Amino acid sequence: MGYLTCKFVRPDKQLFEGKxxxxxxxxxxxxxxxxxxHASEICALGDGVVRIKRLDEDGGDERDVVVSGGYAEICNDVVVIIADHARAADDIDAETVRxxxxxAQAxxxxxxxxxxxxxxYENKMAWCDLLLEKAGAQTASE
Structure with missing residues (x-):
């Protein structure tokens, strides 16, 4: 079986690049x-979690990234994700987000x-709510 090459970026930095x-x-x-x-495709990203399954030789674990908006292009086993907002799920500090x-509310x-x-400010609050929702789900599953 082959693999995908993924490049995942947000406006201020690259979050992930690899197989x-x-x-x-x-x-x-x-x-x-x-x-x-996968067939070539461009899709608009919604609000939620992108799950990246690593190759078995890299541990085979899953990397979750919370996203809000953006686009993904799939072409020739290459996936380029350009997210408006994105944060690795294991990089969410609930107190800072609160x-x-x-x-923002004030x-x-x-x-x-x-x-x-x-x-x-309403968009910023919605992004924080999405991060807190993911942080709460992560805490509950640990």
Whole structure:
């Protein structure tokens, strides 16, 4: 069996680059499993978790990345993921995320209703909620 080559980036840094056995992308229409030999495709990423299954010779473990928005391109066993927001699931500090959420909420609430800047803080709060949801699921499974 072959392998996939994956490059996973977000606006400020590269999260992962290497070979993997398979992956599961989170899209707006549901999860999309990707194995070597997958047809060429470009898909929009939704909010959730991208699961990357490493090759057996690399331990065969799974790397989970929480994402919100972006795109993935699959072509010739290469998957390029460009995420709007992404964080490795094992890199979520729930207390830091809660503080960030609370600061964003305070700044949003200080703005008058109808101010377009409120949308920025609401998006930030939604991202924090997604991270906290994943952190809670991870804590429950450990």
């Amino acid at each position: 993997c056995a398979s992956m599961t992308l989170v899209t707006y229409s549901g999860e999309l499993g990707v194995l070597p030999g 503080r960030t959420h609370d600061k 700044k949003r609430d200080a703005l008058p209703e109808g101010d377009h800047q409120r949308a920025y």
